Amino acid sequence: xxxxxxxxEKGITIKSxxxxxxxxxxGHSYHINIIDxxxxxxxxxxxxxxxxxLDGAIMVVCASSGVQSQTVTVDRQCKRYSVPRIIFLNKCxxxxxxxxxxxxxxxxxxxxxxxxxxxxxxxxxxxxxxxxLIHAQCIYFDGDNxxxxxxxxxxxxxxxxxxxxxxxxxxxxxxxxGDEECEQxxxxxxxxxxxxxxxxPLIRRYTCAQQLQPVFVGSAxxxxxxxTLLDGVIEYLPSPLERVHSATNLAIADKExxxxxxxxxxxxxxxxxxxxxxxFKLEENQFGQLTWIKVYSGxxxxxxxxxxNTGFVGGLKQGKKLRLNRLxxxxxxxxxxxxxxxxxxxxxxxxxxxxxxxxxxxxANGAYGQAALSDxxxxxxVVSLSVRPRKKxxxxxxxxxxxxxxxxxxxxxxxxxxxxxVCVFHGMGELHxxxxxxxxxxxxxxxxEVGRPxxxxxxxxxxxxxxxxxxxxxxxxxxxxxxxxxxxxxxxxAALNSGAAAFEFVNRVTANAIPAAYIKSVEQGFRDCLDxxxxxxxxxxxxxxxxVDGVTHEVDSSDFAFNAAAKGAFRQLYVEQxxxxxxSEPFMSIEVCCPEQFQQAVIGHISSHNKAVINSIxxxxxxxxxxxxxxxxxxxxxxxxLRSLTQGKGEFSMEYHSHQFVDDxxxxxxxQEYKExxxxxxxxx
Numbered sequence: 280x281x282x283x284x285x286x287x288e289k290g291i292t293i294k295s296x297x298x299x300x301x302x303x304x305x306g307h308s309y310h311i312n313i314i315d316x317x318x319x320x321x322x323x324x325x326x327x328x329x330x331x332x333l334d335g336a337i338m339v340v341c342a343s344s345g346v347q348s349q350t351v352t353v354d355r356q357c358k359r360y361s362v363p364r365i366i367f368l369n370k371c372x373x374x375x376x377x378x379x380x381x382x383x384x385x386x387x388x389x390x391x392x393x394x395x396x397x398x399x400x401x402x403x404x405x406x407x408x409x410x411x412l413i414h415a416q417c418i419y420f421d422g423d424n425x426x427x428x429x430x431x432x433x434x435x436x437x438x439x440x441x442x443x444x445x446x447x448x449x450x451x452x453x454x455x456x457g458d459e460e461c462e463q464x465x466x467x468x469x470x471x472x473x474x475x476x477x478x479x480p481l482i483r484r485y486t487c488a489q490q491l492q493p494v495f496v497g498s499a500x501x502x503x504x505x506x507t508l509l510d511g512v513i514e515y516l517p518s519p520l521e522r523v524h525s526a527t528n529l530a531i532a533d534k535e536x537x538x539x540x541x542x543x544x545x546x547x548x549x550x551x552x553x554x555x556x557x558x559f560k561l562e563e564n565q566f567g568q569l570t571w572i573k574v575y576s577g578x579x580x581x582x583x584x585x586x587x588n589t590g591f592v593g594g595l596k597q598g599k600k601l602r603l604n605r606l607x608x609x610x611x612x613x614x615x616x617x618x619x620x621x622x623x624x625x626x627x628x629x630x631x632x633x634x635x636x637x638x639x640x641x642x643a644n645g646a647y648g649q650a651a652l653s654d655x656x657x658x659x660x661v662v663s664l665s666v667r668p669r670k671k672x673x674x675x676x677x678x679x680x681x682x683x684x685x686x687x688x689x690x691x692x693x694x695x696x697x698x699x700x701v702c703v704f705h706g707m708g709e710l711h712x713x714x715x716x717x718x719x720x721x722x723x724x725x726x727x728e729v730g731r732p733x734x735x736x737x738x739x740x741x742x743x744x745x746x747x748x749x750x751x752x753x754x755x756x757x758x759x760x761x762x763x764x765x766x767x768x769x770x771x772x773a774a775l776n777s778g779a780a781a782f783e784f785v786n787r788v789t790a791n792a793i794p795a796a797y798i799k800s801v802e803q804g805f806r807d808c809l810d811x812x813x814x815x816x817x818x819x820x821x822x823x824x825x826x827v828d829g830v831t832h833e834v835d836s837s838d839f840a841f842n843a844a845a846k847g848a849f850r851q852l853y854v855e856q857x858x859x860x861x862x863s864e865p866f867m868s869i870e871v872c873c874p875e876q877f878q879q880a881v882i883g884h885i886s887s888h889n890k891a892v893i894n895s896i897x898x899x900x901x902x903x904x905x906x907x908x909x910x911x912x913x914x915x916x917x918x919x920x921l922r923s924l925t926q927g928k929g930e931f932s933m934e935y936h937s938h939q940f941v942d943d944x945x946x947x948x949x950x951q952e953y954k955e956x957x958x959x960x961x962x963x964x
Contacts, residue, residue: 291317291318291319292315292316292317292318292319292322293317293322293714294317294322294325295314295315295316295317295325295328295329295560296314296315296609296611296612297312297313297314297315297571297609297610297611297625297627298313298315298609298610298611299311299312299313299608299609299610299625300313300509302509302510302512302513304509304510304513304514309513311509311512311513312623312624312625314329314333314625316329318339318349319349319710319932320348320349320352320707320708320932320933320934321706321707321708321709321710321711321714322707322711323349323352323356323658323690323707323934324657324658324688324689324690324707326352326353326356327356327655327656327657327658328559328560328635328655329559330356330357330359330360330362331360331559331653331654331655332557332559332573332625333362334362334363334516334517334518334519334521334522334623335362335363335364335365335512335516335517336357336362336363336364336365337364337365337366337367337508337512338350338353338354338357338364338365338366338367338492339366339367339369339499340366340367340368340369340381340385341368341369341370341373341381342368342369342370342371342373342376342377342378342381342399342402342496343370343373343374343375343376343377343899343902344872344899344902344904345377345380345381345384345899345904346381346384346385346388346389347870347872347932348868348869348870348906348932348933348934349932349934350389351388351389352934354389354391358489359656361489362489363486363487363488363489363516363517364486364489364492364516365486365492365493365494365495365508365511365512365515365516366385366391366393366492366493366494366495367494367495367496367497367504367508368381368382368399368494368495368496368497369497369498369499370498370499370500371399371402371406371496371497371498371503371504372402372403372404372406372498372500372501372503373403373498374403374901375403375899375901375902376399376402376403376406377402377899378399378402378496379395379398382395382494385492385494391492392452392455392456392490392491392492393452393492393493393494394448394449394451394452394453394491394492394493394494395412395445395448395449395493395494395496396411396412396413396449396482396493396494396495396511397409397410397411397412397494397495397496397504397507398410398412398438398441398442398445398496399496399497400417400419400435400438406498406501406503407419407420408420408429408503409496409497409503409504409507410434410438410442411507412442412445412446412449413449413474413475413478413479414475415432415434415442415475416430416431416432416434417430417431417432417433417434417435418430418507419431420501420502420503420504424501424502425498425501425502425503425505426502428506446470447465447468449478450462450464450465450470450471451465452491453478453481453482453485453491455490456485456488456490456491457490458481458485461481479514479515482514482515483514483515486515486516487515487516487517487521493511493515495507495508495511518623519548519622519623520547520548520549520623522548523545523546523547524545524546524575524652525540525543525544525545525546526543526544526546526555526575526638526647526650526651526652527543527544527650527651527652527654528542528543528544528649528650529588529649529650529651530649544647544650546575546576546647546650547576548575548576548622548623549576549577549622550577550578550621550622551577551578552576552577552622552646553576553577553640553641553642553645553646553647554574554576554577554578554579554585554639554640554641554642554647555574555575555576555577555638555639555640555641555647555650555652556572556573556574556575556576556577556579556620556638556639557572557573557575557636557637557638557639557652557653558570558571558572558631558633558634558635558636558637558638558639559571559572559573559635559636559653559655560635560687561633561634561635561686561687562687563683563686563687566629567629567630568629568630568631568632569627569628569629570627570628570629570631570633571609571625571626571627572620572625572626572627572628572639573624573625574620574621574622574623574624574625574626575622575652576622576647577622577641578619578620578621578622579603579606579619579620579621579624580603580606580618580619581603581604581605581606581617581618581619582602582603582604583602583603583641584600584601584602584603584641585600585601585602585603585631585639585640585641586600586601586639586640586641586642586643586648587601587633587637587638587639588637588638588639588640588643588647588648588649588650588651601631602630603628603630603631604629604630605628605629605630606618606619606620606626606627606628607626607627607628607629608626608627609625609626609627614627634686635686635687635689636653636655637653638650638651638652638653655689657689657690658690658707658935659735659935660690660692660705660706660707660735661706661707661708661734661735661865661867661911661935662705662706662707662708662709662711662712662733662734662735662911663703663704663705663733663734663735664703664704664706664712664729664730664733665701665702665703665704665729665730665731665733666701666702666703666704666716666727666728666729666730667701667702667727667728668725668726668727668728669726669727669728670726673724673725673726676723676724676725677702677719677723677725677727679723680718680719680722680723680725681693681702684715684718690706690707690711691704691705691706691711691715692704692705692706693705701730704716705735707935708933709914709915709918710918716729731915734864734865734910734911734912735817735865736815736816736817736862736863736864736949737812737817737818737819737820737862737863737864737938738812738814738815738817738818738819738820738860738861738862738863739769739772739775739819739820739821739822739860739861739862739863739940740767740768740769740819740821740822740853740858740859740860740861741769741858741859741860741861742769742857742858742859743766743767743768743769744766744767744768744852744857744858745765745766746763746764746765746766746767746848746851746852747762747763747764748762748763748764748844748847748848748851749761749762749844750762750840750841750843750844750847752840757834757835757837758832758834758835759835759837759839759840759843760831760832760835760836760840761797761829761830761831761836761837761840761841761843761844762829762830762831762844763793763801763826763828763829763841763844763845763848764826764827764828764829765787765824765825765826765827765828766825766827767822767823767824767825767852767858768823768825769821769822769823769858770783770820770821770822770823771821772821772863772937772938772939772940775820775821775938776937776938781809781818781820781821781822782805782806782809782819782820782822782823782824783822783823783824784801784802784805784806784823784824784826785823785824785825785826786798786826787825787826787827788826788827788828788829789828792828792829792830792831793826793828793829793831793841794831796838797829797831797836797837797838797841798826798841799838800838800839800841800842800845801826801829801841801842801844801845802824802845803842803845804841804842804843804844804845804846804849805822805824805845805846805848805849807842807846808845808846808849808850808853809822812853812860813850813853814860814862814946814949814950814953815862815949815950815952815953816953817862819860820863829841861940861941861946862940862941862945862946862949862950863938863939863940863941864910864911864912864938864939864941865910865911865935865936865937865938866890866908866909866910866911866936866937866938866939867908867909867910867911867914867933867934867935867936868906868908868933868934868935868936869885869906869907869908869909869914869931869932869933870904870905870906870931870932870933871885871904871905871906871907871921871929871930871931872899872902872903872904872905872929872930872931873902873903873905873921873924873925873928873929873930874901874902874903874925874928874929875898875901875902875903877903877924877925877926877928877929878896878903878905880924880925881903881905881921881924881925881929882896882905884920884921884924885905885907885909888909888910888913890909890910890913891907891908891909891910891913892907892908892909893905893906893907894906894907894908908936910939914933917931918931
């Protein structure tokens with residue numbers, strides 16, 4: 280499925296790939312749409328927008344490494360989009376595989392009601408097949424690639440106690456979902472009669488309700504367990520016809536009111552209903568823009584007219600009709616032309632310019648003419664990198680690449696630093712930005728000069744302070760007069776890390792002391808000061824401004840005057856003796872896996888950073904699994920150090936954890952560096 284040269288070279292998945300298959304089960308043919316998503320946390324947006332549109336998911340967990348940081352992230356994403364899932368314990372043939380222990384990890388660390396429906400027959404090099412707990416049969420995968428499937432009804436003697444134990448665990452999991460018959464069987468320690476017919480519908484019902492997560496085992500590399508996994512997809516995950524989706528009604532202007540469940544538009548996957556589909560991903564290729572789409576309702580036909588729904592961000596002109604010239608079904612980097620796509624299908628279209636997240640319908644005046652489907656969560660960028668082309672004549676190609684990459688990836692942003700004449704890349708991690716630098720070189724032939732990565736520093740206030748600021752200026756004509764009274768106070772860092780708003784403005788002005796139009800100008804004045812703080816140039820967060828009173832002049836007061844008053848009050852207060860601003864830096868949750876013989880060297884290296892906190896050390900087979908948190912600034916170059924310490928056998932992953940205040944010495948250093956940078960810029964002008 281990995282079609283990019285970079286993916287093959289680095290051995291990782293960078294972008295999602297779509298495919299489809301026809302699978303035969305019990306004499307019926309089923310069409311399955313599949314999206315393969317990256318596992319690395321730097322490319323988590325690919326998982327976000329895929330889970331947004333999928334009806335079910337297979338969460339792949341390594342039977343050797345167990346629950347990793349990205350496993351936790353994917354679990355959180357599945358819950359965010361309410362996607363039912365089954366779990367596949369992969370790499371049961373790997374050294375150190377411990378599938379039974381990993382299931383306990385999943386239950387404890389992810390708090391999922393995970394229950395095995397299969398047991399492995401042997402692990403590591405002895406992995407030969409699996410035991411189906413429900414149908415009481417052994418399935419062997421013979422041949423070099425598991426192509427010869429052999430089914431035996433006799434369970435080996437050495438596995439019978441284990442089969443009984445995990446059958447009881449399955450009944451216990453079903454009892455936790457509220458099934459009384461399974462609860463009774465569990466208490467009596469007996470297997471239900473005719474379980475092969477009774478249990479699958481129960482497991483399907485609770486899986487679709489996200490109360491149960493069936494666990495499958497196997498080895499994808501050896502093609503062992505994949506056939507039964509696809510059977511499980513059909514048997515336990517919902518089809519598009521069973522899923523009920525909802526869309527925002529754009530006719531309701533108030534966002535909170537539109538988000539209320541009773542005001543959302545209910546959608547069912549019926550091909551005879553009006554057309555509605557979502558463009559959830561964009562790509563550029565030799566034929567132009569390729570737009571991945573999910574059809575939620577109705578039937579989409581090649582050559583028909585479509586309309587982008589009005590009111591959505593970044594769309595075309597309202598009500599403009601577009602002609603769909605080409606419709607394709609995807610198989611990795613290959614495409615197959617099709618004439619129609621029905622509700623539930625995932626395919627792609629050419630020739631339609633739009634933004635990611637655009638909603639389309641067949642008739643702007645129809646039932647779904649004011650429906651918006653996209654509700655994508657885009658994580659915040661944590662790493663920045665200064666970049667410039669080595670040759671000025673390559674700037675046009677460089678700009679073309681930037682425009683394309685930003686359209687394709689919402690987590691990749693490019694801003695221009697006019698003072699230093701460089702572009703600043705913002706992304707999810709060091710690898711994320713490095714991949715884009717390599718793509719610019721390969722796909723556009725532009726060699727770039729790269730500055731040291733800079734983390735996303737922020738500035739926060741830590742003290743409550745009152746203000747009474749008068750802005751008064753007299754010119755030849757009408758003057759400027761505005762007086763504002765109130766106080767500023769910090770928003771707790773814990774609340775910010777939990778998703779609280781970075782800035783709050785509270786209006787407590789009474790008796791119309793300040794007209795409403797001027798109050799908006801005061802709020803905007805404070806907001807204008809937050810983009811770039813005076814300490815280190817980072818954005819200012821964690822500020823709550825409460826406006827209590829004010830004074831106006833019947834002639835000289837204006838929007839501009841009150842806006843200037845707010846800016847003046849902010850500059851006056853943003854010092855140590857008043858708001859006591861502090862700089863914060865991003866900390867990451869880090870997971871390191873290395874052979875046991877290198878454990879002490881890796882722990883020593885991480886402990887040498889005074890900001891690192893080791894949370895846990897676990898042993899998985901012959902490997903050590905280390906979980907810790909550390910400042911992102913200390914993690915640059917860690918990949919190289921880890922390879923050196925472990926002879927290339929160690930691996931790590933990390934994801935954003937929170938922002939925390941830097942120490943006093945680091946703050947003084949950052950402030951001094953920022954002042955020197957501003958001074959150098961001034962001298963160079």
